[in-house]
Amino acid sequence: MTLPTAGNGQARSWREALAIYTRPRVVGMVFLGFAAGLPFLLVFTTLSAWLAKAGIDRTTIGFFSWIGITYSIKFFWAPVVDRAPLPPFTRILGKRRGWMLAAQSTIAIGLTGMALTDPGTSLANMVLFALLVAFGSATQDITVDAYRIEAVDKRLQGAMAASYVLGYRIALLTAGAGALHLANISSWTLTYLVMAGLMGIGMLTTLIIREPEHRIDARTQALEARLESTIGIEGKSGRGARLAAWFSDAVISPFVEFFQRNGKTAVFILLLVGCYKLSDITMGVMANPFYIDLGFGLDDIANVTKLFGFFMTIMGAALGGVLVVRYGIVRPLLAGAILVASTNLLFVWLAMSEPTLVSLAIVVSADNLSGGFATSAFIAYLSSLTNTSYTATQYALFSSLMTLPAKFIGGFAGVVVDTAGYASFFLYAGLLGLPAILLVLVIHNHHAGAALSDQ
Secondary structure, three states: OOOOOOOOOOOOOHHHHHHHHHOHHHHHHHHHHHHHHHHHHHOOHHHHHHHHHOOOOHHHHHHHHHHHHHHHOHHHOHHHHHHOOOOOHHHHHOHHHHHHHHHHHHHHHHHHHHHOOOOOOOHHHHHHHHHHHHHHHHHHHHHHHHHHHHHOOHHHHHHHHHHHHHHHHHHHHHHHHHHHHHHHHOOHHHHHHHHHHHHHHHHHHHHHOOOOOOOOOHHHHHHHHHHHHHHOOOOOOOHHHHHHHHHHHHHHHHHHHHHHHHOOHHHHHHHHHHHOOHHHHHHHHOHHHHHHHOOOOHHHHHHHHHHHHHHHHHHHHHHHHHHHHHHOOHHHHHHHHHHHHHHHHHHHHHHHOOOOHHHHHHHHHHHHHHHHHHHHHHHHHHHHHOOHHHHHHHHHHHHHHHHHHHHHHHOOHHHHHHHHOHHHHHHHHHHOOHHHHHHHHHHHHHHHHHHHHHO
């Protein structure tokens, strides 16, 4: 794995970098991002509001959050999406678009089932339909990520990520505030039927876009043959041997290939994947309680975080995409890690000063700008780690690893606040960003040294 500087190694002009957002496949990612983001809140906070209005007790509503585990374990069936056909979808549309349309259809069916279910009388059916939506959504994530990586070369991944973030954020507003407003003036049934219909945006996009090219290079084929030979199934026939060969090629080979390609650096790469979002996610756990404890009202928090948060995240993501095109991955990746850690110092300042709406807007704007920037750079980096022969499997693993350590450590955020106060907590959250900064430098220096030794 290398950390490219920019395409052919030369920095591109600003005009070339900005023009990247006019490319059809980059524009198409806005609509695929919308389709990916729409189901998420509909099986989480929006569904929780519906259940609460229906008189479901809080304990049961809490159990519904376990539906989210589906997103965390998607790497288990990612090899199937990567290698197995899905008749007739894959025969007609191709591997990526076929699985994508099937997943989107599953989401639409699940949302329709939820719309036609009364949680007060058929709670078990609501659980089943919500699980169907979550499964379809997680599968769609796998296919959209694989498509995004395979559709364009590595230098465009930052722009693809920025477009995806824009569509995803619009979907969150639609399925969050939009769904709540619609339910308030009409009904939950109509609301979820409308959301099911909006999945048509993603389905139409899937039918319009072109299937990316799929290649399994000679080196990967040789690796798979060696593994089959080691297991003792090479050249054998029979159903058991074919199943074992598929498991070796689709499940074992992606992991072996990653460690073989990256050598000793693979450990540092995986550490970086697990550490990069530590500061950002840990800080986010206590953000809203912090705003409330400062004395801000819910309306003020909503207006500032939604208004400034939305636009600054989009601006940051777009800027990150442009800089990846112009300067390559490594410098924006490093800058993103530094910015995310540094913006925690603004929260320290906010905790120690007299809070005003202006100071809140400044801090929220800086936090979301840096978060959007870092997200584009990091998605581009994760995309560069994959072998296109195993895109779905390897990226699903990386995206799961990206959040699991941060979610675990973030669980102790309240303990730190209760023990040391908000100012110390935000300083602690900022320090959690130091490992990511150091690991980016270590990996970059390793590849720079390897390049020099090869000359």
